[in-house]
Amino acid sequence: MPSEPAPISDAARHALEQELADLRTERRTVAATLQDSDSAVGDRADEADELQRADDLQRLDARISEITTRLRGADTAGPPPTDRVGVGSTVTVRFADGAEETFQVGETAEELDPSLVTADSPLGRALLGHRPGDTVNYSAPGGRSTAVVVSLGRSTGAEA
Known part of the structure; x- marks a missing residue:
């Protein structure tokens, strides 16, 4: 992503907001499946599944953060420019x-x-x-x- 805040079109904003809502729902679902590691007794397959879910949570958290930062930056930048070509033009x-x-x-x-x-x-x-x-x-x-x-x-x- 660019270091300067970039404008975003209404359609792109809507798509990112929808993706963010979907990611948050998926994150809640994955988080609910994680076991308390102190009470978990299982085999290596259970441990591997637990590690996979933890990796999934990290991936989801990273994308949630990325989208949230992008949407905040778009708010700062304002609407797409009308005097020169920009994102959303x-x-x-x-x-x-x-x-x-x-x-x-x-x-x-x-x-x-x-x-x-x-x-x-x-x-x-x-x-x-x-x-x-x-x-x-x-x-x-x-x-x-x-x-x-x-x-x-x-x-x-x-x-x-």
């Missing part, structure tokens, strides 16, 4: 071949969505911080490529 670009496409710049891609460019993809990284009229350079599968930021709009909430 809708941007129309013109590629070197003249084709124009409109994308959402999202934080993560939950599923294959051709209208979504993640902020950590080569094109997404190149677009961040740019304004309409700016030319950006990025690495494409066929080599270096350029695109021009044609227009910029607010997030429509279509990305996760």
Whole structure:
């Protein structure tokens, strides 16, 4: 995650809040299965299961912390920018071949969505911080490529 607080779209916020609720529910379920180690008498398989559940709790706690920190940072950063490309922006670009496409710049891609460019993809990284009229350079599968930021709009909430 970036060191500076980054804005987040409403759709991404909702997805993270839902994931957080699901993780907390899963954590309660896993925690309830842990035995009191002083009263537990069992074989090595029981001990292995107990260790696995403890590992699961650590994994869940780490992700809960990560999401909570991300949501707090998004609150600090405010809404996506409207004067330059940022996470949550809708941007129309013109590629070197003249084709124009409109994308959402999202934080993560939950599923294959051709209208979504993640902020950590080569094109997404190149677009961040740019304004309409700016030319950006990025690495494409066929080599270096350029695109021009044609227009910029607010997030429509279509990305996760």
